[in-house]
Amino acid sequence: MFTGIIKGVGRVVQLDQQDETATLTLQADLFREIQPQLGDSIAINGTCLTATAVSTDQVTxxxxxxxxxxxxxxxxxxxxxxNLEPALQASARLDGHFVLGHVDTTAVLTAKQADQNAIVLTFELSAEYAPYIVEKGSIAIDGVSLTITATDQTHFSVSLIPFTLAETVLGDRELGDRVNIETDILGKYIVANQPGGTRA
Known part of the structure; x- marks a missing residue:
């Protein structure tokens, strides 16, 4: 499990892609600090993956x-x-929100607007996920725990401070880019257990 508080940014240094499978090797200073072991879980752009090879500053x-x-x-x-986040330890402080690393889908960045000291990002998302998107609710975007500031059936917005933009890859995102979306797991269970509820 994760919290959506990004601990570092890594870079792809090797990629072996075949059809819909891939082997990625990532380099990051964070790996020197946390010293991941074989089999450890790590969230990469919010996606929970397993370390299959490790070295001083690289994980595959x-x-x-x-x-x-x-x-x-x-x-x-x-x-x-x-974006990189190691799995949450039971003794660790819980910031952000409950993030499983089980990405639901992707959304497309459709607008980027300054709001005084913040940048508001607006994304287009398939309407089937609308029941899980609520104003002031939590969402993980490329693994970053954020608060939804506005929503309709096909779009939602979040507001980011300069620190988040500088310390995560969300600061790199341009119009038309796709981002990973994980909706709030608590909301999923509530919706799924309502009469006529759907299961994402």
Whole structure:
């Protein structure tokens, strides 16, 4: 499990892609600090993946077809920057919100607007996910825990401070880019257990 508080940004240094599968090797100073072990979980752009090889400052992970279809990881190339978060330890402080690393889908960045000291990002999302998108609710975008500031059936907005833009890859995003979306797990269970509820 994760919290959506990004601990570092890494870079793809090696990529072996075949059809809808891929093996990614990432380099990050964060890995020197946390010293990941084989089999550890790490969220890459909000996607929970397993470390299959590790070295001092590099981690290798494998991407399976389901992950490629649901996320933006299939669009990565050598040199791409990615958000990183190691799995939450039971003794750790809980910031952000409950993030599983199970990405639901991707959304497209459609607007980027300054609001005094913040930048408001607006995304287009399939209407089937509208029941899980609520104003002032939580959402993970490329693994970043954020608060929804506005929403309708096909769009939602979030507001980011300069620190978040500088310390995550969301600051790199341009109009038309796809981002990973994980809706709030608590909201999913509530909706699924209502009469006529749907299961994302």
């Amino acid at each position: 992970v494998e991407v399976m077809p389901e992950t490629s279809r649901r996320t933006n990881l299939g669009a990565l190339a050598v040199g791409s920057r990615v």
